[in-house]
Amino acid sequence: MTLTPLPALTDNYIWILHNGREALVVDPGEAQPVLEALERESLTLHSILVTHHHGDHTGGVQVLREATSAKVYGPAHEKMPEPITRLVEGDRVNALGLEFIVIDVPGHTAGHIAFFAEPRGAHPILFCGDTLFSAGCGRLFEGTPAQMLDSLQKLSSLPDDTRLCCTHEYTLSNLRFALAVEPSNQALVDYDVHCRALRTVGTPTLPSNLLLERNINPFLRTHLSSVADAVQSHDAVGVASAGVFATLRQWKNTFQ
DSSP: OOOEEEEEEEEEEEEEOSSSEEEEEESSSSSHHHHHHHHTOOOEEEEOOOOOOOOHHHHHHHHHHHHHHHHEEEETTTTOOOEEEOOOOOOOOEEEEEEEEEEOOOSSSSEEEEEEEEETTTEEEEEHHHHHHHHEEEOOOOHHHHHHHHHHHHTTTTTOEEEEESSSHHHHHHHHHHHOOOOOHHHHHHHHHHHHHHTTOOOOOOEEHHHHHHHOOOGGGOOOOOOOEEEEEEEHHHHHOOHHHHHHHHHHHOOO
């Protein structure tokens, strides 16, 4: 299996997974990068997986469906381009010989889902949309901090070697904030150097992996004193009223 992030729009990635003959794509915000990849690799599009309703994740679905007759899978409780097979936590999608387990991860949107698979002989794959980013997490447009924290804890409990396939190249900006929270975290400092080198030559920073994220992502580390103390120092009133995670997310919202 070949897993590749296709750059799209301003900073999106459309994930394409293929076996040399058939492919699936995740969150196609536009159709053209996918159509070009299918032609370039002589692939047939089998399935389209959608994590949530935002236009930069669904904008190419209709064109791709009409061009390829691929089946579309997405969240049960969000407005989606029909026809679509609607999914909730525990449902399974079989594509390319893989079984993807659906996980409910509300927070960024109310009905956001993620897809998790464990290919034989390869590292697990997590397509998590805009819930978990490398060194960050999504904004809370529709859900609550408690929902997002629960969603992140679900994802963080997956195997260490799970490949984190999120859908935006936000890593460098997320790392700037993470370093403001934990400037003495050596794993974080080292990862920042690594990612800056990748972006200098135009290489994606993704996929990441969950073991790394537990070591460097402040939104997966709010239970640790190093993060909690930094958030308390930044906004003790916020911590007292809303808690560490909610205050950390609000800090990120206003971070320059």
